[in-house]
Ligand SMILES: Nc1ncnc2c1ncn2[C@@H]1O[C@H](COP(=O)(O)OP(=O)(O)O)[C@@H](O)[C@H]1O
């Protein structure tokens with residue numbers, strides 16, 4: 245489903261601080277699979293994830309999504325693909341303060357101009373599925389870490405994306421919540437979604453639901469896929 | 471289309487929510503903005519109405535006034551020049567005018583003393599007593615002789631005055647009271663106030679004191695051969711320019727003032743080039759530039775982070791720009807309409823309360839007048855374009871920076 | 887209620903209020919209440935509005951000559967505030983053409 249060919253990412257090219265974060269990464273990620281990228285901090289996991297998720301462009305190489313080359317598309321199309329195809333779960337919940345949980349959850353759908361009653365219903369259903377519908381009207385500042393992350397997950401799902409991308413999702417969660425997160429991920433899979441997670445948390449990459457673990461080190465893929 | 475409207479409403483919802491997050495700051499901004507619009511709109515309403523009122527009230531003022539100048543000063547006008555002017559072809563009549571100023575040390579006020587032209591009769595008949603403030607004792611005198619001037623059936627007779635409302639206020643006098651004057655020779659002359667001019671006419675008559683020619687000359691010691699100036703009327707209004715030119719030629723020491731100049735003088739009153747006006751204007755413009763600059767000069771770290779998140783969750787740069795547009799539009803539209811509405815109330819319902827001290831200046835006699843609300847839609851539109859548009863643009867401008875915020879910033883610098 | 891709805895309602899309310907004020911303006915402007923005053927101007931041969939009484943050149947704005955300012959009010963302090971709202975009368979220099 246997602247194909248990366250010789251992807252490189254060089255930061256600050258031409259500067260003395262030039263840094264090559266990804267070196268010729270080639271990778272194939274299957275549809276409806278749970279893939280985990282692991283590796284030490286600074287190995288390029290987040291960088292790779294942002295390239296896969298159309299958030300940034302590779303310095304060289306090609307990225308194909310369902311056979312379609314997306315590396316050279318203009319920003320507008322990339323945003324459109326990102327919005328419809330990907331749901332993002334960040335290391336931090338990255339919720340916007342001062343507005344309610346419900347509004348935060350609906351945010352990605354605003355530019356699509358959907359009817360508000362539909363959208364609200366969808367958002368409430370999503371919140372309900374993760375047992376936080378009671379907090380819909382609460383301000384995000386009042387949420388606990390686990391609640392905030394679940395709100396962020398509902399937000400990632402609001403446009404019904406086919407690919408879920410999560411960057412270190414369990415970094416700020418305790419063991420119990422981390423297990424809870426992996427249950428949610430499993431549910432994604434049964435719903436037919438593709439999931440890509442970065443993590444150096446054994447609880448994640450050793451989980452039974454994971455289909456494939458890819459090791460990354462110094463911007464290169466380590467060893468052979470398991 | 472439905473989708474587009476819904477999208478704008480969503481974006482507006484979000485914008486308003488984020489404005490409400492920084493309540494104090496944004497509310498302060500709104501108040502300051504509305505205040506600037508209020509001041510500018512008040513000035514606009516006030517000056518436009520004054521100008522309009524002046525053009526309506528002064529449309530029948532004398533066609534030509536001829537003054538005499540001597541050594542750069544306005545001098546008494548010799549009666550013998552009247553014949554010279556009368557002989558000019560096209561001149562219908564030459565009316566001598568006697569008027570001057572009197573400073574009342576008691577009230578600290580300046581009055582305008584004026585001798586009404588012969589046969590002048592103004593006001594309504596006595597039957598309409600609602601507006602008439604006449605002295606009942608004066609009725610008997612009415613039929614004796616030929617009064618020089620009447621106001622609402624009150625004749626102006628030697629030893630009496632007809633005064634304006636402002637003058638009566640400044641002196642706390644009423645009809646029937648006596649008003650002492652110090653004449654040119656030090657003698658005290660006392661006149662009785664026979665009538666008070668209507669309050670509707672205050673915009674032209676507030677400080678007037680009307681008295682007879684004899685009294686005027688006695689008070690100021692003006693020789694019978696002289697008057698203050700003369701009013702010239704012409705047969706054909708189109709000949710005013712030629713007549714004026716002839717007067718200038720025949721009487722080189724005279725200064726003719728034509729009605730058109732009077733009207734144009736009032737057309738340029740409160741012009742933005744006037745000293746105080748330029749101060750107010752530049753203060754308003756400066757305040758505006760400062761906060762527009764504050765807007766344009768950048769996005770706070772918090773805002774950058776927020777825009778990063780929005781882009782990460784799928785907002786395009788254009789959506790972010792629309793959000794900023796609504797932010798500018800919401801604030802500036804609210805400020806504009808509130809400011810204009812308050813300005814209207816201020817100028818036309820409270821009599822320009824805030825401007826009063828500046829308009830009063832050092833004077834102790836200030837006319838109380840109700841401005842007729844003339845509103846120029848053109849000026850309102852101009853004000854709209856000068857306030858709402860620049861502010862909205864200034865809000866959108868820093869967005870070019872936002873366009874450079876990569877969506878993946880949301881994935882990094884995640885700690886706060 | 888949605889915030890955008892609330893915003894549009896309040897904006898509409900302000901626009902309606904302003905509209906009503908403009909109607910008020912056109913109604914009061916159509917009542918010729920200045921007829922009587924204009925009549926007084928005509929009868930007495932008045933030339934100026936009585937806006938400021940503090941100085942000769944602002945009381946009779948159109949009659950001011952080139953040299954009036956600074957010598958008027960018996961307690962004249964300096965320039966009068968009203969002087970800063972006004973400009974010299976129209977055509978004040980027209981009789982002072984250049985001779986060369
Ligand atoms: N915008 C950037 N400019 C320069 N270097 C960067 C930038 N973003 C990431 N890097 C560097 O790229 C390397 C990989 O980063 P990242 O993908 O975040 O690693 P990981 O997520 O595996 O910890 C790190 O050494 C980081 O310092």
Ligand SMILES: [Mg+2]
Nearest residue numbers: 289290411412
């Ligand atoms: Mg990382």
